[in-house]
Amino acid sequence: MTVAARSRTRAVFAAALIAVLSSSVAACGSSGAPGGGTDGGASGGPVAAWEEPAAYSYTLTSTTQVLAGTFRVSVRDGAVTSAEGLDADSRRQTRELTGRVPTIGALLEMLRTARSEGADTAEARYAADGHPVRIALDRSENAIDDEALYVISSYRPAPRL
Incomplete structure (x- = not known):
């Protein structure tokens, strides 16, 4: 395998690994509000059920x-x-x-x-x-x-x- 082919293979592998890790991290951090997470953005998820104290x-x-x-x-x-x-x-x-x-x-x-x-x-x-x-x-x-x-x-x- 040539140096250029190995570099391309490594780059494709690295990109795939980053994509998998990114989706895993995103899945862990979007818990839907209370409990420490995010809600779904502009089109998703309700605002947290937190009530403002007096x-x-x-x-x-x-x-x-x-x-x-x-x-x-x-x-x-x-x-x-x-x-x-x-x-x-x-x-x-x-x-x-x-x-x-x-x-x-x-x-x-x-x-x-x-x-x-x-x-x-x-x-x-x-x-x-x-x-x-x-x-x-x-x-x-x-x-x-x-x-x-x-x-x-x-x-x-x-x-x-």
């Missing part, structure tokens, strides 16, 4: 045209009670865009709306308790600057009184 806090890292940066957010009765910018962009935006930092419930509503309107991308990943940890939206892949990525971390429900 009070909680979380950290939001947002990369959108309107809201960019990392914020520490406190929520009570479905409304943001405080949003602290944790970097230069987010500190500026908390001063200039009062009321623009969303609750987790509002983020899930954006996801539902994007799906119902047929967005090209409307995907979420969830933690084991069902709250979202990542929401990616892109209404039209051909449009510029309509992509949004929201990463939710340090989620803490407030203790019940």
